[in-house]
Amino acid sequence: MFNKTKSPAPQPQQPRAASGSAIPPLPDLPVPGAATVARAPSPAPTSTRGLSTLSSDLQFDGNVSGGGDLQIDGAIKGDVRVGRLIVGETGAVEGNVSADYVEVRGRIVGAVSGKQVKLIATAYVDGDITAEQLSIDIGAYFQGRVLQGRREAPPAARPATAQPSAPATAVAPPHGDDRPQIIDMKPGAA
Secondary structure, rough: OOOOOOOOOOOOOOOOOOOOOEEEOOOOOOOOOOOOOOOOOOOOOOOOOOOOEOOOOEEOOOEEEEOEEEEEEOOOOEEEEEEEEOOOOOOEEEEOOOOOOOEEOOOEEOOEEEEEEEOOOEEEEEEEEEEEEEOOOOEEEEOOOEEEOOOOOOOOOOOOOOOOOOOOOOOOOOOOOOOEEEOOOOOOOO
């Protein structure tokens, strides 16, 4: 006559991580015979997933290269070539830097190259910057030249001419968009 519903089985206690640790919580595992409740998926932290960090108490001598993301809070003497780079406020690089995305909060002495380069207010950059997009916050220090590269549009298809007897003439390429712009940011340069 009456149905007795089973209460869900107690969930095992998850070990608690020390405060400040980067250990993610264990996923909830299904318990056989227990009622399941649909939950909205928790948003994945996109800023820290796959991010390697050189902590503030470490120094590295040599070149660093790879396709991943790197945050530098320590010091590197050498060239850095990665997919995405963040130089933290305590970070320092003495060498050339190349990445698709470069965010500088600390110090770089050397050339910086990337598609998107951001100098935050605490940044110190002494070297040339080559970028498609450049952002410099008020308070950031920058000494060097800027070379702004642009993505090239695919060349337009030319219709074939049916006049084989016409003399061929050389046409100089247009002067505007296919040449990078150089901006000299050194004091006293005119």
